[in-house]
Amino acid sequence: MTQPEQVVEPTGTGDEQQGRPGRKRDHSRDPEILEAALDILAECGYDGMTVDMVAARAKAGKATLYRRWPSKAHLVIDAVACMKRAQHQAPPPDTGTLRGDLVAMIRPPGIADGQRKMQVMGGLVSLLAREPELVEAVDEAITEPRVRQNRIVLERARDRGEIRADADLELVAHIGPAMASYRTLVQRRQVDREFLVRIIDEVVLPALGVPPGDPTG
Amino acid sequence: MTQPEQVVEPTGTGDEQQGRPGRKRDHSRDPEILEAALDILAECGYDGMTVDMVAARAKAGKATLYRRWPSKAHLVIDAVACMKRAQHQAPPPDTGTLRGDLVAMIRPPGIADGQRKMQVMGGLVSLLAREPELVEAVDEAITEPRVRQNRIVLERARDRGEIRADADLELVAHIGPAMASYRTLVQRRQVDREFLVRIIDEVVLPALGVPPGDPTG
DNA sequence: CAGTTCCGAAAATGAACAGTTCCGGAATCA
DNA sequence: TGATTCCGGAACTGTTCATTTTCGGAACTG
Numbered sequence: 405m406t407q408p409e410q411v412v413e414p415t416g417t418g419d420e421q422q423g424r425p426g427r428k429r430d431h432s433r434d435p436e437i438l439e440a441a442l443d444i445l446a447e448c449g450y451d452g453m454t455v456d457m458v459a460a461r462a463k464a465g466k467a468t469l470y471r472r473w474p475s476k477a478h479l480v481i482d483a484v485a486c487m488k489r490a491q492h493q494a495p496p497p498d499t500g501t502l503r504g505d506l507v508a509m510i511r512p513p514g515i516a517d518g519q520r521k522m523q524v525m526g527g528l529v530s531l532l533a534r535e536p537e538l539v540e541a542v543d544e545a546i547t548e549p550r551v552r553q554n555r556i557v558l559e560r561a562r563d564r565g566e567i568r569a570d571a572d573l574e575l576v577a578h579i580g581p582a583m584a585s586y587r588t589l590v591q592r593r594q595v596d597r598e599f600l601v602r603i604i605d606e607v608v609l610p611a612l613g614v615p616p617g618d619p620t621g
Numbered sequence: 622m623t624q625p626e627q628v629v630e631p632t633g634t635g636d637e638q639q640g641r642p643g644r645k646r647d648h649s650r651d652p653e654i655l656e657a658a659l660d661i662l663a664e665c666g667y668d669g670m671t672v673d674m675v676a677a678r679a680k681a682g683k684a685t686l687y688r689r690w691p692s693k694a695h696l697v698i699d700a701v702a703c704m705k706r707a708q709h710q711a712p713p714p715d716t717g718t719l720r721g722d723l724v725a726m727i728r729p730p731g732i733a734d735g736q737r738k739m740q741v742m743g744g745l746v747s748l749l750a751r752e753p754e755l756v757e758a759v760d761e762a763i764t765e766p767r768v769r770q771n772r773i774v775l776e777r778a779r780d781r782g783e784i785r786a787d788a789d790l791e792l793v794a795h796i797g798p799a800m801a802s803y804r805t806l807v808q809r810r811q812v813d814r815e816f817l818v819r820i821i822d823e824v825v826l827p828a829l830g831v832p833p834g835d836p837t838g
Numbered sequence: 839c840a841g842t843t844c845c846g847a848a849a850a851t852g853a854a855c856a857g858t859t860c861c862g863g864a865a866t867c868a
Numbered sequence: 869t870g871a872t873t874c875c876g877g878a879a880c881t882g883t884t885c886a887t888t889t890t891c892g893g894a895a896c897t898g
Contacts, residue, residue: 430874449747451668454855465876470857529746529806530666539809547807572823579796579824582803586795589746590764590802592756606789607796610828647844671885682846687887 434486437462437469441483446523450480450531480531481541487524488545496553502561502614506604509553510597519595521546522588529589547581554580561612568613576611579603651703654679654686658700663740667697667748697748698758704741705762713770719778719831723821726770727814736812738763739805746806764798771797778829785830793828796820 440462444453455476459466473479497508525546532539554577561567583603584595657679661670672693676683690696714725742763749756771794778784800820801812 433875447750449668449750451666451747452751455857456855459876463876465878466856467858467860467877468875471874474857476856523750525807526746526750529743530668532806532809533664533666533740533743534669536809543808572819575819575823578803579800581807583796583799585803585807586799589749589806590742590798591760592749592753602789602792606792607824607828610830611824613827650845672887673885676846680846682848683886684847684888684890685845688844693886 431472433462433464433468434472437464437472437479438483438486441479442487442520442524445480445483445527446520447527449527449529453480453527455479480528481538484524484528484542484545487521488549491549496556498557498560502557502566502612503604503609505557505560506554506608507601509557510600515595515597515600518550518584519588522585522595525585526589547578547585550581551577554578558612566614571612576608579608579611583607648689650679650681650685651689654681654689654696655700655703658696659704659737659741662697662700662744663737664744666744666746670697670744672696694752697745698755701741701745701759701762704738705766708766713773715774715777719774719783719829720821720826722774722777723771723825724818726774727817732812732814732817735767735801736805739802739812742802743806764795764802767798768794771795775829783831788829793825796825796828800824 437458441453441458444457444461448457453476455466455469458479459469469479473482497505499505499508525542528538528542532542555573558567558573558577562569562571562573580600580603584600587593587595587599654675658670658675661674661678665674670693672683672686675696676686686696690699714722716722716725742759745755745759749759772790775784775788775790775794779786779788779790797817797820801817804810804812804816
């Protein structure tokens with residue numbers, strides 16, 4: 405567990421399908437295994453997860469996992485990295501108003517996705533305490549993608565003159581993830597559409613100086 | 622670990638000091654042990670904590686812990702409950718303005734205290750995933766005390782007519798804890814006075830309709 | 839002082855689990 | 869078909885840790 409180091413080989417590059425004559429190692433099962441690892445991680449946390457659980461969930465042998473990853477820690481790190489790669493790099497919506505953009509970012513798949521990401525984050529919290537060098541990788545995979553999108557729509561709104569020019573956008577871009585992680589990890593309540601809209605209308609927009617009875621969006 | 626159930630006997634009721642002739646069990650060492658447990662919990666998390674660590678930190682024998690608590694889980698639950706009892710029930714400040722109250726609630730001891738409480742929370746996150754019935758107890762011990770104080774000053778401000786009458790105070794009262802837990806657990810950054818003041822001025826007060834260039838406070 | 843009680847230290851016990859190794863079968867190769 | 873490779877399943881090894889016991893000594897009792 406000491407310094408698992410970043411696993412280098414990327415996964416799911418898209419050029420494999422099944423048993424290929426390659427002489428190296430067959431990575432065709434990686435996606436299922438990494439998904440299984442994320443599932444277990446979200447359910448049980450890093451310490452509660454066992455390699456047997458992951459193997460069973462992926463219908464693979466434990467030996468298969470160890471043929472591919474040198475340790476449980478490496479597997480988890482790769483799974484988190486995979487999460488980042490899987491990020492749909494879709495640009496944020498551009499509806500013309502900030503509220504429109506923010507609300508449009510709430511889509512059913514995004515909610516379920518975000519819920520799981522938060523639970524994975526919860527499963528990693530105790531690990532992060534022991535391995536601070538993982539903080540950046542986890543942040544990059546889980547919260548940054550969302551924050552980046554928030555930044556984009558916020559900056560656009562600022563450039564349009566829709567919001568206070570001196571607002572602390574960096575702080576505001578983190579409000580959503582912060583409230584969502586708090587609700588998921590601490591309060592253990594559902595993050596649903598109603599909650600997210602309330603955050604937008606009651607916290608984010610007011611922080612930007614947008615009047616409550618929104619004329620736009 | 623299954624259903625540890627609430628430990629009943631309260632600790633540190635104040636009527637013991639050292640080796641008393643009592644016929645039952647001597648609880649005089651409880652406070653040191655529970656504090657040690659909280660320290661380790663904050664540092665290592667529930668799964669990373671071992672009973673030996675707690676015993677060593679408290680300069681007690683492991684057997685002593687097992688004479689007093691039936692299991693590691695019971696010890697931790699009692700430690701969390703103890704945290705709640707230790708809450709200084711000091712009423713929130715009443716400076717006459719909302720901002721004054723909120724800023725006055727930031728005191729050096731309170732910051733360090735809050736930091737540790739958040740780290741204890743982090744150490745419990747993975748446990749909460751496995752034992753949902755603990756969520757309420759943990760919440761009650763860690764976040765509720767702060768939220769309750771927030772509620773009081775917010776309601777006072779509303780009654781003074783200082784803020785929007787229709788603001789969602791329940792939501793706003795959770796902004797501080799949410800941002801603090803996010804910063805501590807996810808971002809692993811310091812929660813310092815500057816950060817807390819920024820939350821108040823950039824997020825909380827705007828959400829309540831208080832103009833940015835605060836005339837009060 | 840002899841008896842009693844409690845405690846800390848340390849050794850013992852047993853289960854869970856990371857990491858290894860083996861094995862038989864299926865798919866691929868030649 | 870026979871050789872080769874990979875895989876899943878299962879048994880094995882070594883370590884860590886919760887929990888239990890044991891033991892010798894300190895403090896208190898009478």
